[in-house]
Amino acid sequence: MTSTAHPLANRIPVADHPALDVSGLTVATDEHELVSNLTFRIERGERVGLIGESGSGKSVTSLAVMGLLPDSLTATGRVTVGGDDRNVIGLGEAQAAKLRGANMAMVFQEPMTALNPLLRVGRQIAESMLIHGTQPDRAAAERRAVELMTDVGLPTPAETARAYPHQLSGGQRQRVVLAIALANDPELLVCDEPTTALDVTVQKQVLKLVLETVSRRSTGLLFITHDLAVVGETCERVLVMNKGVVVEEGPIDRVFTRPQHPYTRGLLAASDLDATDTAGRLFTVATAADYVLGRSVLRTAQRPSAPAAPAAPAAPTSAALVRAEQLTKQYRRDRTSLRTPAPTVDALRGVSFEIEAGQRFGIVGESGSGKSTLLRILSGLDQPTSGTIDVVGRRLNGARHADLAELRKNLQIVFQDPMASLDPRMRIGEIIAEPLMNAANLQGGIAVSRKERAALVAEMVHAVGLPTDSVERFPHQFSGGQRQRISIARALVCRPRILVADEPVSALDVSVRAQVLNLLADLVDEYELTLVFVSHDLGVVRHLCDRVAVMQRGEIVEQGETRAIYDDPSHPYTRSLIEATPTIRHTQEQE
Template sequence: MSSLLQTGPVATPPVEGRAVEVTDLTIRSGDRTLVSELSFHIERGERVGLIGESGSGKSLTSLAVMGLLPANLHAEGTVHVGSDERNLVDLGERELAGIRGTRSAMVFQEPMTALNPLMQVGPQIAEAMIVHGTQRDRRAANARALQLLQDVGIPSPAEAAQAYPHQLSGGQRQRVVLAIALANDPELLVCDEPTTALDVTVQKQVLDLVLATVKRRDTGLLFITHDLAVVGETCERVLVMNKGEVVERGSIDQIFTRPQHPYTRGLLAASDLSATDDQGKLFTVATAANYRPGHAVSRMTAAAPEISGDVVRVENLTRVYKSPRTSLFTAPREVKALNGVSFSIAAGDRFGIVGESGSGKSTLLRLLSGLDQPTSGELEVVGRSLVKAGAKDLAELRRNLQIVFQDPMASLDPRMRICDIVAEPLLNAANLEHGTAMGAKERADAVAEMIEAVGLPRDAVDRFPHQFSGGQRQRISIARALVCRPRILVADEPVSALDVSVRAQVLNLLADLVDEYRLTLIFVSHDLHVVRYLCDRVAVMRKGEIVEQGPTESVYSSPQQEYTRVLIDATPTISHVQETR
């Protein structure tokens, strides 16, 4: 990263007691303006949220405040951090490096990319103090690192200090990143989507920790996210960005209950999974004119499919893995990824599977899709046993069951055009109802039909994956999954990485396609609120077991297990924020 380019003399000195003051910040890439004349301030101890969708300019703003803009971007304006009278926009990299980590610090979205994988956790925290000379020697820095690990709630700090990042969980890694950020008592803490990759209960723990820490240290907080519910439970004031400009600003109460700008109202509507329009669809930014908080209409579903009975039957399913030997004298340790799981899914069901990382969701999906074999138990999909399944069984499974994955970019070949990506399942004769491969024209017609069904323009077939947005790429993944007309569609966290408005669009699309094509849907998520909208039945998983299952509304409104209640309570919602204001 290079420094921000110099633009002129030092502006008005900072106001005493402020963590950061930004005046007329403009960021350009060549002739294109990415952020336009942005001004805001954060007092010491104040918590301010910066919200907006991808491309709104919020992450660029955070990088500018930290002096981390890439070399191809040009910045103008004034950025003062803490009591430092220098304008960050005018400083070179050496001066900026002295400010980062002392007066300001940042917690990034993905902790694994922010940590050195070859260095133990304790020395990484100590290094932040040694580099800036805030501790007298390495022994003092190491002692302070242990205290910081304890402060951020890491169990057994001395043991964790000797661990490498990959040996910690995602939540623990994010706590370590927070410890590094706080090592030198900065006046400003910038958090850029710090909980997006975390499970809901871990997210709540990290958010509670951030709140307690900034309050105790009187640190200013700039919290950047596209999740309005998280901001509503974390911050005091909000800035709403759209296309590089702040379109609205105000207190949490004002923004969440009396928004003035149409874009703000659209974001709130799209974030509220408890509200639907008169057709039972989730609101998007474009359809939010008639949004009323908490106004939900029962979704109209299509008639039941002609197929009757159970299409999936799972009984006492177990999957045991053996971990590598730790020495020549110890036996491999057995890990039960699934332990006696039982459930059934009827044709036409919308079946949700929820649980945190490590609950067994991914293992169960691998077994259902024929990518792995169970250790014991019974598993049938559309009447065929997948226990010791042969090639013919798996070929039949591919015809009847297709998957939409979490990250569409990782599941789409970047070198293939969309027409070839969507048509690929049709090249396998086993995927076709009559067992004969289609001709080129038939494939092209089928692809065109599915591209239209998922709401993409016809000319999309001639383009490549990188030419589409995240939401559009997920639509392409759905088109590919449905082109061979499967009976069962498995969706594995398909909206967790999407902006709120795009999330609503994709969920509406899935609901429409499931009805139109009379599909059985298996929807996997860690978010019970998404499942509540889309699914009729749900199974809650924990540590390889199903701890609760039943009708979604019943499980949600009257959970029988404490773990289910914890999952529900840990997920922030727009409606809860609005009700408490």
């Protein structure tokens, strides 16, 4: 890294103080405590992971450390950062702001929320240094910004410095945020789920960059996440939080191989997508007693790769439920000049595949691979530029209204963010029953009575494992995992033949993820569904699907039986995806 002098002479020598010292931290609302008597310490250059599920208190802890708690919360205890003796708790915004960016900095989950969309990214990096006075003038700050962009691996940094955030990819934006965080050589770097929204190969690059940077600068790292595999590859020590209390802490090699607390064991079990119980189901926190850790041979039976249904003769190719042949899709971008034609983007380039009835078909790939475009065409929401696609015997190219109505009867979608697809003003019973109000959605096209609707809703509520009284409540009264169950219930209430799941567990905690994946597997078998599962998480697809298609840049580069492809991938891109995917098993075997 290029060295630049910083006016930080008031700092105490490295050996004299930790990067972070937290003592007796308690954070509460008027009604209950969110964090209780938390005490821990991070030395300079030490990498500490803070893990736990939603509601565990880990994000509240990070906000308290940064002096960013909202006024609705009260905090007591002591938090000091670097060589500054002032207690961050109760310090006041003006003084805390001086510490942020200088003594400590934070990298958030979503970089677009941390960047100003109206300022060029180089200017935003420079502003951080000018605010804290670590560069003498704007010209020096802008030169230093380009150096920092080089340090974090951004391509053509001088040119990229002139770009706006929306002109960069997600991984590039996260690198810009990291450059801003490191601009003033903070003694503590707080990363709050910094790679959750990134593709696996970009995640690997960003994690490597964070590790190299904190090691080179002897920066203390507090890494907050619900992904245990990421913590295992990033941190030396881990704190496990549950309901506002640290239930276990220690070195990664001990905690991840010899956990002392049942909750830690449950998180490890739920994170291991290679382990199933004797019924072929993923472990959850509640069912983790029989999980075998580390290198031990599992005392569990792998779920069969095909639905456990009575054997039947294989359907001929002509009977495929979904068939796509040489699909292409081109988009035109806005013109950049009056003298040049609008550039075209090839979102799909000759995509062909078939899905048999009853299959669990996975589609994997990173951002820009064409997954979303293919999903829109498969769902009748967009038309291909060329090629053909048939779903349940209906051609969707130039589909008429009647063809699309038939598609709605046979195909339903579960989206990534259930809250965005649930009307907050409707009760759950009304949400699940809504598709039943349109006779066109129903097999046979015959409307059902109010009594029949109530019975079907009650059946689906029970099938997805929600309490009976859920029908009278509203979406905001449920957790993320429960809201996803509601979305699944609504999708299945009309008895479709095909269920399309678009990243349905990517935003869920590991234990909730396991519950929803188990639920999907059970419902696919019980209702004899054909599942199309779209994801960038190869571990999830490996567990759930019996066939997989790997997409890159609008093409299917490899497809076939899931286990065969994962065990012996033939395409370099598939191999790179598998190698970049962190797994808890890999972490345990390394120790």
